[in-house]
Amino acid sequence: MRCLNEEIARRANREDGCKGAFWEGRFKSQALLDEQALLACMMYVDLNPIRAGIANTLQASDYTSIQERINELNTPDKDTKPNDESELTSSERLKPLAQFDGAAHLATQSSVPFHFCDYLQLIDWTGRAIRPDKKGFIDSSRPKLLDELGISSDAWITSAKEFRRQYSGISGRWDAMCAFKRQHHCGQWCKGKASSDALHPSP
Numbered sequence: 001m002r003c004l005n006e007e008i009a010r011r012a013n014r015e016d017g018c019k020g021a022f023w024e025g026r027f028k029s030q031a032l033l034d035e036q037a038l039l040a041c042m043m044y045v046d047l048n049p050i051r052a053g054i055a056n057t058l059q060a061s062d063y064t065s066i067q068e069r070i071n072e073l074n075t076p077d078k079d080t081k082p083n084d085e086s087e088l089t090s091s092e093r094l095k096p097l098a099q100f101d102g103a104a105h106l107a108t109q110s111s112v113p114f115h116f117c118d119y120l121q122l123i124d125w126t127g128r129a130i131r132p133d134k135k136g137f138i139d140s141s142r143p144k145l146l147d148e149l150g151i152s153s154d155a156w157i158t159s160a161k162e163f164r165r166q167y168s169g170i171s172g173r174w175d176a177m178c179a180f181k182r183q184h185h186c187g188q189w190c191k192g193k194a195s196s197d198a199l200h201p202s203p
Helices: 002-016 035-046 065-074 116-130 144-149 153-166 174-183 193-199
Strands: none
Touching (some): 035 153, 035 193, 065 116, 174 193
8 A cells, every 4th residue: 555655656746746745644454343343434434424524415425435336226236247357447457346245244254244224224314414514414214233232323323434533453342353463463452442332332
């Protein structure tokens, strides 16, 4: 990522005829240890344009996976495929998004461990709650996924707004985060206990 970012920054600066930092911050990886962490990270990324105030709807959230998934729902299947890879558009050459499969568990499958209709309901509800013109607004009907995972509405909205700042390289259940740190010899200190506990309430 560092090499990729450097090349893009150099090209952009040449085009703009300027010098200096191009990226706002360094690339940050995040280990997602369970379903709650995966869901919170997906939601945080998919809602970036709405949180930033540059889009008002999921359909208008350019360059997000949720926009692509919604567009796929609205696009009829193509009967014919190009005979040559050169005929494909750049978006068609990209690796396809992971499929949703709510029937399987995160540890035993490579697809997203939720039903897409549940994710769509949750992201629509979350997006409405964090839009600038809807500050503090929470719909009275909680999405099914929040009830299934036992996450409070307030904790979820906070995570959707601040996920990147809540953790430092690892997110998941607190004991799993600490174990991950020990296993990978990256110190004893973990950031995000309160946030982790909020997304992983005790039964």
